[in-house]
Amino acid sequence: MKIEKLYYFLSVAKHRNFTKAAQECHIAQPAISKQMLSLEKELGFQLFERKNRRVELTEAGEQFYQSISCLLDEYEASIQRVHDCAEQKETKE
Amino acid sequence: MKIEKLYYFLSVAKHRNFTKAAQECHIAQPAISKQMLSLEKELGFQLFERKNRRVELTEAGEQFYQSISCLLDEYEASIQRVHDCAEQKETKE
DNA sequence: TAAAAATACTCCATAGGTATTTTAT
DNA sequence: ATAAAATACCTATGGAGTATTTTTA
Numbered sequence: 001m002k003i004e005k006l007y008y009f010l011s012v013a014k015h016r017n018f019t020k021a022a023q024e025c026h027i028a029q030p031a032i033s034k035q036m037l038s039l040e041k042e043l044g045f046q047l048f049e050r051k052n053r054r055v056e057l058t059e060a061g062e063q064f065y066q067s068i069s070c071l072l073d074e075y076e077a078s079i080q081r082v083h084d085c086a087e088q089k090e091t092k093e
Numbered sequence: 094m095k096i097e098k099l100y101y102f103l104s105v106a107k108h109r110n111f112t113k114a115a116q117e118c119h120i121a122q123p124a125i126s127k128q129m130l131s132l133e134k135e136l137g138f139q140l141f142e143r144k145n146r147r148v149e150l151t152e153a154g155e156q157f158y159q160s161i162s163c164l165l166d167e168y169e170a171s172i173q174r175v176h177d178c179a180e181q182k183e184t185k186e
Numbered sequence: 187t188a189a190a191a192a193t194a195c196t197c198c199a200t201a202g203g204t205a206t207t208t209t210a211t
Numbered sequence: 212a213t214a215a216a217a218t219a220c221c222t223a224t225g226g227a228g229t230a231t232t233t234t235t236a
Contacts, residue, residue: 001096
């Protein structure tokens, strides 16, 4: 599981549109499409309902969104904290 | 960033030994070694102090360990919850 | 000399790109 | 006809393996 894939998921969930998400993530639309199919396969269930001109989240997708959204915030905070810690150490030496 | 890489890190931190961690993770020692070098490069600072016959964590490494350990627990819980949600949906239909 | 990490390669899987097709409005 | 996702195909990067080297107690 790549963390980038989870960020792509958040973007798709936000836009309810693969093409827009691809733009936001600075990758091509087929790349997002494949990543989301691969994510669903990896998890073992549908995250999206592909409609006509719109993507909707399944119930599981909505829940996953909530969890992953928090988790990635915490992940970023962790990275930030450890960066700060490393820099503080540097200036102390 | 792959989540597997973070699990490898936890294992190395736990054992203070790349070879033991490799065994626990069911991969070869050079694979762990490269993954940890790549992790340090990606983060931009040292996580380990490679000693004689022992690996020690830097301060930043210790802090990263705490954060990542919690984070991966939450990640697993998220996956579990969403699995449960998806199954409940299935049986309801 | 033994134990442990790093390096040098080789191989394969996967991520991403472009072009194209499919599907529904 | 158009908008949007999926598919086909290609390439490059990265992960993992085996064999080997380096280092230090």
